Amino acid sequence: MTETAIPEPTSEQTVLFARVRRMMLIAGLTTALAVAAVLIAIGYRLFRSADSGAATDITAMLPKGARIVSTGTAGDRLAVTVDIGGAIEIRTFDAHTLKPAGKLKFASEP
Numbered sequence: 440m441t442e443t444a445i446p447e448p449t450s451e452q453t454v455l456f457a458r459v460r461r462m463m464l465i466a467g468l469t470t471a472l473a474v475a476a477v478l479i480a481i482g483y484r485l486f487r488s489a490d491s492g493a494a495t496d497i498t499a500m501l502p503k504g505a506r507i508v509s510t511g512t513a514g515d516r517l518a519v520t521v522d523i524g525g526a527i528e529i530r531t532f533d534a535h536t537l538k539p540a541g542k543l544k545f546a547s548e549p
Contacts, residue, residue: 497537499530516540 448456501507501521508520508527517532529543 499532499539 502523505521505523508522510520511518512534513531515534517534517537519530519532521528521530527545529545531540531542532538533540
């Protein structure tokens, strides 16, 4: 049985093989860097969420005669709808710290 002899690559083929190896090395390193960045981002998010478990007790004062109509969440905000003597007002708070984030008042046109 005769075995097929593999001819030696030409100089052009050798240069091409070196270029392909270099490109594959760059692609492999780029992929490894991207995977490392994703793992670091996941670890960072897990680490940050573990610290935010502190309980917060806050008493928010409402004007006399006001009542809470509804509550809801929107992203990282807590929205409280308040009826103050017939006028509707929406107060928003940061969900993590419960600090006031803003007020939205509604008024009727005269």
